[in-house]
Each structure stands twice: as C-alpha cells, then as structure tokens.
Amino acid sequence: MGEVAERYRRRAEAFEQKIAGVRPEQWGNQSPCDKWSARDVVDHIVAMHGYLLRPVGRTVPPDEDPLPAFRNARAAVEQVLAAPDLAGQECDTPAGRMTVEEQIDQVVSDDLVLHGWDLARATGQDETMDPVDVERLWASNSAIPAEVIERYRTPGAFGPGIEVFGPEVVVPADAPLQARLLGFIGRHP
Structure with a gap:
C-alpha cells in the first residue's frame, strides 16, 4: 500500500x-x-468521494444510511487507490491538472480530518485530530498564497453554494496547532 493510500485508509x-x-x-x-x-x-464527504471518482468512471453506490453510505464511498476510493492505472490518471481540478491519487489526497483525504472534527464537535465526540495530520494540514494550508486563500474564503467562488474556508477566526499565536489550524480555516476551536 502506498503512502497516499495508507494515509487515506487511516483517516477514513x-x-x-x-x-x-x-x-x-x-x-x-x-x-x-x-x-x-x-x-x-x-x-458532503460521501458526495466528494463520488465527485473525485468521476474522472475514472467510478461511482459510489447510494445508501440512505450514513454509515453504509460512507463505507460504500470509502470502498470505491480504496479500489481506485489500489489500481495504479486508475490512481495515476490525470484530471483537471480547480487547483490545476493532477493525478486522481493526488486529488484524493489533497481533497477528500484532508477533508476526512477537518470534517471529522466538525462531526465530532456536532455530536459530542472526541475532537482531537491526529497530530501528524494537524502538522501536515497546517503546513499545506498556511503555504497557500494569500490571493488563493481569499478565493477559498469567498462563498460561491468554486460554484453555487460552495464554501471552502470560512472567515478566519483569530486564535492566540501560542494556541495549540490544532486550534490555529481550525481558526485558519474558519472554525471556532
């Protein structure tokens, strides 16, 4: 199993x-x-899985129940990541041309961490993110150029109803990295 597939598996x-x-x-x-x-x-997570599978002609079998729906989405992505000919196909994305594997890693895999926090907060579960993921997400997100971040913070910039980041929530500079990451993407840690 490659690094991207392993990271996805752990996060999923x-x-x-x-x-x-x-x-x-x-x-x-x-x-x-x-x-x-x-x-x-x-x-949202299930729908994004389906969206990222389109370039390789795959879909996510629907299910009304959230747990089986996610399991279906996860299985479909894991099948693509396990097939080098599919994972290595290039596709056009809002961030430019990249492989399906790269897009899965940069979009849906990262979303599993961030939206995992959202789900935990909404349902009273443990909100602690894996410190390795927090460091990786902080490094990648804080390196995004300011003009791109501004676009991420603009509702509808990527299509009707799509919001990537909310307005930044200021947290103390000495706050734990998870809190700073959450504030950066528009969450109230």
Missing part, C-alpha cells in the same frame, strides 16, 4: 468510527459549518 477509519459513534437523535445537530447538520457533513 477514524472518520468511520466517528460516524458509528453518532446516536440517531444527533444527526440533526448543528455542525460548526453554518449551513450543515451532522448528517450534512457526512453527506
């Missing part, structure tokens, strides 16, 4: 455990994403 396992930890009455809970409930967070 953590996200799946958070889904499994949601009690039925919690699915309507407000998430840190203003327009999303806990259920909407999982629906």
Whole structure:
C-alpha cells in the first residue's frame, strides 16, 4: 500500500468510527459549518468521494444510511487507490491538472480530518485530530498564497453554494496547532 493510500485508509477509519459513534437523535445537530447538520457533513464527504471518482468512471453506490453510505464511498476510493492505472490518471481540478491519487489526497483525504472534527464537535465526540495530520494540514494550508486563500474564503467562488474556508477566526499565536489550524480555516476551536 502506498503512502497516499495508507494515509487515506487511516483517516477514513477514524472518520468511520466517528460516524458509528453518532446516536440517531444527533444527526440533526448543528455542525460548526453554518449551513450543515451532522448528517450534512457526512453527506458532503460521501458526495466528494463520488465527485473525485468521476474522472475514472467510478461511482459510489447510494445508501440512505450514513454509515453504509460512507463505507460504500470509502470502498470505491480504496479500489481506485489500489489500481495504479486508475490512481495515476490525470484530471483537471480547480487547483490545476493532477493525478486522481493526488486529488484524493489533497481533497477528500484532508477533508476526512477537518470534517471529522466538525462531526465530532456536532455530536459530542472526541475532537482531537491526529497530530501528524494537524502538522501536515497546517503546513499545506498556511503555504497557500494569500490571493488563493481569499478565493477559498469567498462563498460561491468554486460554484453555487460552495464554501471552502470560512472567515478566519483569530486564535492566540501560542494556541495549540490544532486550534490555529481550525481558526485558519474558519472554525471556532
């Protein structure tokens, strides 16, 4: 298993455990994403999996239940990551041309960490992110040029209803890195 596939697997396992930890009455809970409930967070993750599989002609089998829906999405992505001919195909993305594997790593795999925090916050679960992931996400996000960050913070810049980052939430400079990362992407840690 390659580095990207292993990172995805580890992150997907953590996200799946958070889904499994949601009690039925919690699915309507407000998430840190203003327009999303806990259920909407999982629906977004599943939809993004499907979106990133389109360039290789794959889809995610639908399911109304969040846990099986995510498991279907996860299995489809893991199949693509395990197939070098599919993972290595190039596709056009909002960030430029890259392989399907790179896009999975930079988009949906990273989203599993960030939206895993959203789901945990919405449902009263442990909000601690893996420190390795926090460091990696801090390094990649804080290196994004200011003009690109501004676009990420502009609602609808990537299409109707799409918001990548919220307005930055200022946290103390000496706050833990997880809190600084969350503030940077627009969350209130």
